[in-house]
Amino acid sequence: MLKLLKIEWMKIKNYNAFIILSSFFALGVITVNYIVFIVNKNMISQTQAANLMGKFSPYNFDKTWQTTSYAAGWLLLLPALLLIILLTNEFTYRTHRQNIIDGWSREQFIHIKIVLAVLTAVFSTVLVFITALTFGLSSGSSFSTEGISHIGYFFLKALSYNMIALLIGVLIRRTGFAIGVFFIYMGFENFISQLLDVWSIRLRSRQNIDLGSMGDYLPMNSADGMLTFPDNPLKGLAKGVMPTDYYWVVLGLTVAYLILFYWWSVNRVVKTDL
Amino acid sequence: MSILSMENIRKDYGSVQALKGVSFNVPKGTVFGILGPNGSGKTTMLGIIMDILKPSSGTYKLFDEVPNETHRRQIGTFLETPNFYHYLSAERNLKIAAAIKERGEGDIPRVLELVNLTQRKDSRFSTYSLGMKQRLAIASCLLGNPEVLILDEPTNGLDPVGIAEIRALIKKLHLEGKTIIMASHLLDEVEKVCTHVAILKKGELVATGDVNEILATEDIVEIGASNISALKAAVQQLGGFSHFNEQGNLLQLFYPVGKAPLETINQHCFNKGIVLNKLNLKKKSLESKFMELTN
Numbered sequence: 290m291l292k293l294l295k296i297e298w299m300k301i302k303n304y305n306a307f308i309i310l311s312s313f314f315a316l317g318v319i320t321v322n323y324i325v326f327i328v329n330k331n332m333i334s335q336t337q338a339a340n341l342m343g344k345f346s347p348y349n350f351d352k353t354w355q356t357t358s359y360a361a362g363w364l365l366l367l368p369a370l371l372l373i374i375l376l377t378n379e380f381t382y383r384t385h386r387q388n389i390i391d392g393w394s395r396e397q398f399i400h401i402k403i404v405l406a407v408l409t410a411v412f413s414t415v416l417v418f419i420t421a422l423t424f425g426l427s428s429g430s431s432f433s434t435e436g437i438s439h440i441g442y443f444f445l446k447a448l449s450y451n452m453i454a455l456l457i458g459v460l461i462r463r464t465g466f467a468i469g470v471f472f473i474y475m476g477f478e479n480f481i482s483q484l485l486d487v488w489s490i491r492l493r494s495r496q497n498i499d500l501g502s503m504g505d506y507l508p509m510n511s512a513d514g515m516l517t518f519p520d521n522p523l524k525g526l527a528k529g530v531m532p533t534d535y536y537w538v539v540l541g542l543t544v545a546y547l548i549l550f551y552w553w554s555v556n557r558v559v560k561t562d563l
Numbered sequence: 564m565s566i567l568s569m570e571n572i573r574k575d576y577g578s579v580q581a582l583k584g585v586s587f588n589v590p591k592g593t594v595f596g597i598l599g600p601n602g603s604g605k606t607t608m609l610g611i612i613m614d615i616l617k618p619s620s621g622t623y624k625l626f627d628e629v630p631n632e633t634h635r636r637q638i639g640t641f642l643e644t645p646n647f648y649h650y651l652s653a654e655r656n657l658k659i660a661a662a663i664k665e666r667g668e669g670d671i672p673r674v675l676e677l678v679n680l681t682q683r684k685d686s687r688f689s690t691y692s693l694g695m696k697q698r699l700a701i702a703s704c705l706l707g708n709p710e711v712l713i714l715d716e717p718t719n720g721l722d723p724v725g726i727a728e729i730r731a732l733i734k735k736l737h738l739e740g741k742t743i744i745m746a747s748h749l750l751d752e753v754e755k756v757c758t759h760v761a762i763l764k765k766g767e768l769v770a771t772g773d774v775n776e777i778l779a780t781e782d783i784v785e786i787g788a789s790n791i792s793a794l795k796a797a798v799q800q801l802g803g804f805s806h807f808n809e810q811g812n813l814l815q816l817f818y819p820v821g822k823a824p825l826e827t828i829n830q831h832c833f834n835k836g837i838v839l840n841k842l843n844l845k846k847k848s849l850e851s852k853f854m855e856l857t858n
Contacts, residue, residue, distance in 0.1 A: 389615060389632075391664050391703075392633070392636030393663055394614075394631070562617055
């Protein structure tokens, strides 16, 4: 496995798009959180409402894990795009064929890309962990691991995005087209997800049927659904009409979708003409 | 030992049958040409052997074993187009190929020198000309000095000097005892370089065997006389030719190369009271042989 990974590294270490997109992502995670941190510190916490809510800061410990994961979640598009480009490049240059001709099996070819997707998710998560820790410590509150599970959700979300990106890359093969499909799919799923959310709220308030927030049951939104901006005390008032969070269902679906994407990508590469 | 044996390989693309049940063997130490016009299924066949394409039915073996990726690592293969990472230099591309082949990087300077690319080894692949890309692909095949090479139209896009160099290289490798499988649509190339040949036509195997037998050419003697039926009768008594053809008011007699006895034919006809008004020795061209085999 390490041998294959070394070869994968030889392919990407001198590739400009890799260097640019990774730096954008790293800088982005830090910058986005810094902006939220500054805005909160200098503006929101000075207002009357903030005083009413008590000393609420999204970067205090136990909240920092959630805030950072949520804010960085928006940037996960970048590593997903990078993975699409790295994979579809192989199809464009036909190097996927050459790798196999030279002596990789089809399984090795797709599995090393999946390992790359997992590693990208791991690196993103480590970066978010360090960022959350740094902002948490600079907010002046005392360290706590409460709510650190959000870092885990972030990892699942990163992995889900990466696996969807790989699947689309394997199915579409052309770089530009695959990126287009990725965005269109994302927009489409968000649209359906919001319709389902509205429907869930109606079912709950009118017929008292609670199926949870059904918008969170779709592939990209299931990973998304677990990452929300920290609740402030006012939000509790809305609980009467909102559907219950079926946390375990959403978590289960996220994992199920990951398995599906894995199986579909591998199957496609192993079974069809390349 | 067979390097490659194919058993009834079929490949369908929807209603199009690219290969219609092809079987043959490539013995060790041969230069085996796969000859056929464009679209006859040569690349499809090599793609199946390299696990790039899945056959619709049929089986094949490499080195007498059920094929897997370790067999492919022992074969230097160049299929259809030079496939490299455009943004990497020639040398970096070869490092990747060597790592996949598990060959080590020590052989890279040698193969670059063999194809005259040492000076350009640090240039990106995307800056290469077609001929240079082709030569880099051949260099990649030669990495680690494999016992078997599979080359798909290796001289495509090369200038005459490049073509001569590649052909000389193939002959040299053959003398070293290597097995080379080469696809080509150039009959003349196959005849010059190969020891064995398989001829494909629209996905079917037309002929396979020793190149001298399959591509044996003939001399044709064309004769004519005012009374063509009398001439025919006279010629039938003569014998010595493999077969003859009547073409308008001419007869074509087919002889093995260099064996046509023009004087004897003339004398024989004259003795029978027939005066020839035409006596012509024609060499059969390779092109017409190719047309005959593939049409």
